[in-house]
Amino acid sequence: QVQLVESGGALVPPGGSLKLSCEASLSIFSFSHMEWHRQAPGKQRELVATVPRYGSRVYADSVKGRFTVSKDIEKNTVYLLMTNLVPDDTAVYYCYALMGSDDIWGQGTQVTVSS
Secondary structure, eight states: OOOEOOOOOOOEOOOOOEEEEEESSSOOOGGEEEEEEEEESSSSEEEEEEEEEESSOOTTTTTTTEEEEEEEOOOOGEEEEEEEEOEEEEEEEEEEEEEEEEEEEEEOOOEEEEE
């Protein structure tokens, strides 16, 4: 069974930075693309960034210029570097991957931005 495991969530003050990790149980080249999503309390899940197997990443307007996705192929890991965090970034952050026709989700990691 393919698994995605997120980590790195924490409580950070406004203006702070945080780097989330999404480690896959197999090569990330197995996926046609990956995504980062987030869900704030009482709100719908929101797409944050799309990470194609090849090509440019796409970011939501709300995070553009502040969030950056990177990959470590050898570690089967995708990262989400978040900078200049604001309270509205508070959410559970989820990693998603599409493999064939299968949707694969991680369990999520909590990010709280508060002073």
